[in-house]
Amino acid sequence: MTSVEARHLAAAWSGQVLFDALVFTLTLRKLISARSLGRRTFTALSLRDGALFFAYMSIVCDAHDYPQLIRNMTV
Numbered sequence: 436m437t438s439v440e441a442r443h444l445a446a447a448w449s450g451q452v453l454f455d456a457l458v459f460t461l462t463l464r465k466l467i468s469a470r471s472l473g474r475r476t477f478t479a480l481s482l483r484d485g486a487l488f489f490a491y492m493s494i495v496c497d498a499h500d501y502p503q504l505i506r507n508m509t510v
């Protein structure tokens with residue numbers, strides 16, 4: 436992979452990360468602003484909404500992909 440290709444790939448993945456962060460932020464905002472928790476706890480609601488799963492998957496994917504992109508860009 437050439438340096439130019441690596442930069443294009445990094446730009447594409449950066450867009451994906453920004454989108455993931457936006458969705459995660461909006462999910463947490465909605466979760467925090469929920470006034471009527473009822474009998475459910477914050478953790479139960481976040482698990483229901485998938486916020487924790489989404490955060491975990493984003494972190495795992497980023498931790499896997501970014502070192503490869505950075506390594507390819509410096510070559």
